Amino acid sequence: MVKVLLISGSELEDLLTPEVLVGAIADAFKKFSEGATVTPSRTVMWVEGNWWGIMQSYVPGYGVGVKVVNVVPANVERGLPTIQALVTLYDPVTGSPLAVMEGSVLTALRTAAASALSVKYLAPSEAGPVAIMGAGYQARYQLRFALHYFEATEVRIFDIRREASEAFAKYVEGLGLKPVITSSPEGAIRGARLVIEASTTKEPVVLGGALEPPVHIVSIGAHTPDSRAIDDDAILKAKAVVVDSRKAVMEETGDIIQPVKSGLLNLSEICELGELVAGKCPKPIRGGGITIYKSVGVAIQDACAAGLAYKLAKGRRVGREIEL
Ligand SMILES: NC(=O)c1ccc[n+]([C@@H]2O[C@H](COP(=O)([O-])OP(=O)(O)OC[C@H]3O[C@@H](n4cnc5c(N)ncnc54)[C@H](O)[C@@H]3O)[C@@H](O)[C@H]2O)c1
Numbered sequence: 001m002v003k004v005l006l007i008s009g010s011e012l013e014d015l016l017t018p019e020v021l022v023g024a025i026a027d028a029f030k031k032f033s034e035g036a037t038v039t040p041s042r043t044v045m046w047v048e049g050n051w052w053g054i055m056q057s058y059v060p061g062y063g064v065g066v067k068v069v070n071v072v073p074a075n076v077e078r079g080l081p082t083i084q085a086l087v088t089l090y091d092p093v094t095g096s097p098l099a100v101m102e103g104s105v106l107t108a109l110r111t112a113a114a115s116a117l118s119v120k121y122l123a124p125s126e127a128g129p130v131a132i133m134g135a136g137y138q139a140r141y142q143l144r145f146a147l148h149y150f151e152a153t154e155v156r157i158f159d160i161r162r163e164a165s166e167a168f169a170k171y172v173e174g175l176g177l178k179p180v181i182t183s184s185p186e187g188a189i190r191g192a193r194l195v196i197e198a199s200t201t202k203e204p205v206v207l208g209g210a211l212e213p214p215v216h217i218v219s220i221g222a223h224t225p226d227s228r229a230i231d232d233d234a235i236l237k238a239k240a241v242v243v244d245s246r247k248a249v250m251e252e253t254g255d256i257i258q259p260v261k262s263g264l265l266n267l268s269e270i271c272e273l274g275e276l277v278a279g280k281c282p283k284p285i286r287g288g289g290i291t292i293y294k295s296v297g298v299a300i301q302d303a304c305a306a307g308l309a310y311k312l313a314k315g316r317r318v319g320r321e322i323e324l
Helices: 009-015 018-033 103-122 137-146 162-174 185-189 232-237 246-252 254-261 273-278 299-316
Strands: 003-007 043-047 050-059 063-071 083-090 097-102 128-133 152-158 179-181 194-197 215-219 240-243 290-294 320-323
Touching: 003 009, 003 299, 009 097, 009 103, 009 299, 018 050, 018 103, 018 137, 018 273, 018 299, 050 299, 063 103, 063 299, 083 103, 083 299, 097 103, 097 299, 103 137, 103 215, 103 240, 103 273, 103 290, 103 299, 128 137, 128 185, 137 162, 137 194, 152 162, 152 185, 162 179, 232 254, 232 290, 240 246, 240 273, 246 254
Parallel strands: 003 097, 128 152, 128 194, 152 179, 194 215, 215 290, 240 290
Antiparallel strands: 003 320, 043 050, 050 063, 063 083, 083 097
């Protein structure tokens, strides 16, 4: 008889704190870059004009995770989340299903943990302004996790929807920080020491002309070959470009595909996050200047976060067990 643990989004919020998740995500990325995980490219399909991904991975020490995730930008108007997902976790030896968990919160947490890892390694060590480009669901997690590794003096907010900026400003105040709503991307970026792009844009919002080094850029949006969140100028000025997966970014984001194709960016110099953590980048990387972390999301993050959540939930008797 197979028993499966159901874990809700709010339970995941309590279990997967930055203190436990960032270290586990570092471990998973290291294993991924060493080739120690089983991670086929995700299957992407378009349904009713919206992006769907089926993401599967085996990360030793965590388990086999499979996530079905979609991105429905029009859900903003429906009062529904832009990203919805469900994650299932399996035992790698017996193949038995172990857990089913809410996937939107898990996605936001694991994405923020990877970004925070890049902040830990690459952001300027001195306090400074943070710029948030796209103030939706992900941005809250991105900021909260990044603040573990970067001291913000204020948080500038740029979003094309005024109501999103205003709601985010309240969130920032709740964190005890000063929010500043800006009316242009340049207004947010100029003088910022950390820029976090978490938008649904198709056109660049991280503009090289406004960047003033030292600044670290985290960019998690633009997940199709024809979309850009970062302009060519920013790519050209960057001292280092770190990505979650060289293969995935070359399949999925215009931010890397287009400058590599046009010869602006040399693929062999791009470092993976797992290589950065292991000190094995193709070209040595240190903070300072302009640095970029670009991610599209990799299934190892889901398997790792799900495996960790399952272990913690079992230990703390969190979740509801059902017999299949
Ligand atoms: N890399 C990853 O692993 C990963 C994981 C999850 C989500 N994402 C991506 O993160 C992005 C944000 O997701 P979300 O769940 O927060 O969506 P969301 O809809 O909650 O927030 C997106 C925000 O971006 C704003 N926006 C759109 N165009 C803009 C522009 N040109 N300038 C400024 N703001 C703009 C929207 O108004 C909205 O407030 C999506 O592109 C999603 O695909 C990436």
